[in-house]
Amino acid sequence: MGTLAGLLKAKGFEVSGSDSNVYPPMSTQLLNQQIELQEGFDATRLKNKDLIIVGNVISRGNVELEFALENNLPLMSLPEALKAFFLDHALPLTVTGTHGKTTTAAIATYLLDQCGKNPGFFVGGVLENYGKSFGLGVPGGPFVVEGDEYDSACFDKRPKFVHYTPKVGVITSIEFDHADIYRDLDHVVSVFKDFIDAMASDSFLIACGEDPIIQKIAPMCKGQVEFYGEGTNHTWGAVVETENEDGMEFSLFHQKKNLGKFHSPLPGRHNLKNLLGVVAAISHFGIAPELALGKLQGFKSVLRRQQVRGVVNGVRVIDDFAHHPTAVRVTLEALRKKYPRGRLWAIFEPRTATSRRSVFQDEYVKSFDDADVVIIAKPFDQKKIPEAERFSASRLVEDMKVRRENVHYLAEIEEILDFVKRNVQKHDTLAVMSNGGFGGIQEKLLKSLEEKTS
Numbered sequence: 001m002g003t004l005a006g007l008l009k010a011k012g013f014e015v016s017g018s019d020s021n022v023y024p025p026m027s028t029q030l031l032n033q034q035i036e037l038q039e040g041f042d043a044t045r046l047k048n049k050d051l052i053i054v055g056n057v058i059s060r061g062n063v064e065l066e067f068a069l070e071n072n073l074p075l076m077s078l079p080e081a082l083k084a085f086f087l088d089h090a091l092p093l094t095v096t097g098t099h100g101k102t103t104t105a106a107i108a109t110y111l112l113d114q115c116g117k118n119p120g121f122f123v124g125g126v127l128e129n130y131g132k133s134f135g136l137g138v139p140g141g142p143f144v145v146e147g148d149e150y151d152s153a154c155f156d157k158r159p160k161f162v163h164y165t166p167k168v169g170v171i172t173s174i175e176f177d178h179a180d181i182y183r184d185l186d187h188v189v190s191v192f193k194d195f196i197d198a199m200a201s202d203s204f205l206i207a208c209g210e211d212p213i214i215q216k217i218a219p220m221c222k223g224q225v226e227f228y229g230e231g232t233n234h235t236w237g238a239v240v241e242t243e244n245e246d247g248m249e250f251s252l253f254h255q256k257k258n259l260g261k262f263h264s265p266l267p268g269r270h271n272l273k274n275l276l277g278v279v280a281a282i283s284h285f286g287i288a289p290e291l292a293l294g295k296l297q298g299f300k301s302v303l304r305r306q307q308v309r310g311v312v313n314g315v316r317v318i319d320d321f322a323h324h325p326t327a328v329r330v331t332l333e334a335l336r337k338k339y340p341r342g343r344l345w346a347i348f349e350p351r352t353a354t355s356r357r358s359v360f361q362d363e364y365v366k367s368f369d370d371a372d373v374v375i376i377a378k379p380f381d382q383k384k385i386p387e388a389e390r391f392s393a394s395r396l397v398e399d400m401k402v403r404r405e406n407v408h409y410l411a412e413i414e415e416i417l418d419f420v421k422r423n424v425q426k427h428d429t430l431a432v433m434s435n436g437g438f439g440g441i442q443e444k445l446l447k448s449l450e451e452k453t454s
Contacts, residue, residue: 344429
């Protein structure tokens with residue numbers, strides 16, 4: 001919603017909004033764009049407004065929504081507004097998938113821009129290269145949009161991405177997630193089928209060929225399908241030659257033809273696959289792989305995706321969005337390769353609607369294997385989740401202790417800060433993983449480390 005607000009403001013509209021418990025980096029972006037943001041909800045704010053755009057966290061009973069409905073004010077969901085004001089006047093490149101869509105969309109935006117295409121973009125994170133999560137782009141040109149499978153609004157339960165009919169669509173992965181919305185994996189798969197089914201016959205679907213579910217459903221697309229993944233048996237493939245803290249050298253293949261060796265500064269095999277998806281996608285906007293990969297070195301990623309928040313006496317604090325067991329695992333694998341010196345800490349707050357439920361209770365046990373020290377915090381507000389369905393942080397820690405040492409359940413932030421301060425060593429890497437504010441623990445860790453060394 002904050003990203004859409006920025007786009008609309010850049011397009012010349014007067015924009016204001018209501019929300020609760022806003023935190024950086026989006027609160028900072030809104031402030032920088034001089035977009036008025038009110039804390040809490042008050043129906044009187046809606047008077048004399050031409051259009052009300054409703055986010056999907058707003059449910060019936062919200063005073064502003066009820067006022068709008070009672071007074072027959074014009075309403076739109078976020079995806080409806082994005083399509084009407086922007087995507088209908090552009091060539092959409094829509095990135096979907098359970099994992100990696102924010103980073104993939106960010107890479108696509110950067111490389112399109114560096115190759116002279118001046119794309120519009122709408123991404124679920126702040127791109128470090130631009131200091132914002134949106135851009136208008138050139139009229140009629142490519143527009144990169146991160147399409148998630150969350151519902152559109154309380155009055156439209158379809159996933160957002162079915163509104164974003166793309167010229168080029170990307171599916172990075174499909175796993176069960178969003179347990180507050182989807183019954184099971186089959187339910188999740190069904191909406192990705194809807195996304196594929198909505199694509200036109202002259203479109204291109206770029207699909208991860210390493211995902212068995214995607215392999216099965218991608219051929220349903222009426223347009224042209226291209227698979228990507230490691231190895232040479234995909235439309236677009238890569239073979240890693242070397243991998244270290246500076247990234248990786250790899251050979252790129254298209255239709256089994258070797259296009260040469262290239263360097264990626266991005267950590268982790270998962271990011272190599274994200275990059276392959278981008279190379280395939282932007283080739284349909286006339287960009288040669290060799291040109292695109294030659295521009296990659298300046299890419300600075302996305303805030304809260306393996307973002308270094310600060311370094312104190314050789315100890316670095318990393319801020320990351322990982323929350324799904326798969327995302328936690330591949331993030332820690334990548335950080336282990338990127339920062340081989342010192343110990344790797346994982347400090348995890350279960351905060352998403354899914355991670356606060358027991359659905360992945362057992363899967364998390366192996367997700368932290370690459371960390372030397374693991375801290376699990378108290379799950380964020382579980383009051384609305386039935387007790388029998390709640391994730392147990394203390395049980396996870398006990399289950400992990402069967403496999404390894406140095407695993408701790410520290411419920412509160414102050415406990416975590418105290419433990420880190422007493423036990424951290426020079427050159428350690430502290431990976432903080434949460435999809436929310438986590439009480440500002442990243443800055444508190446840096447301050448605590450400064451106090452330790454003063």
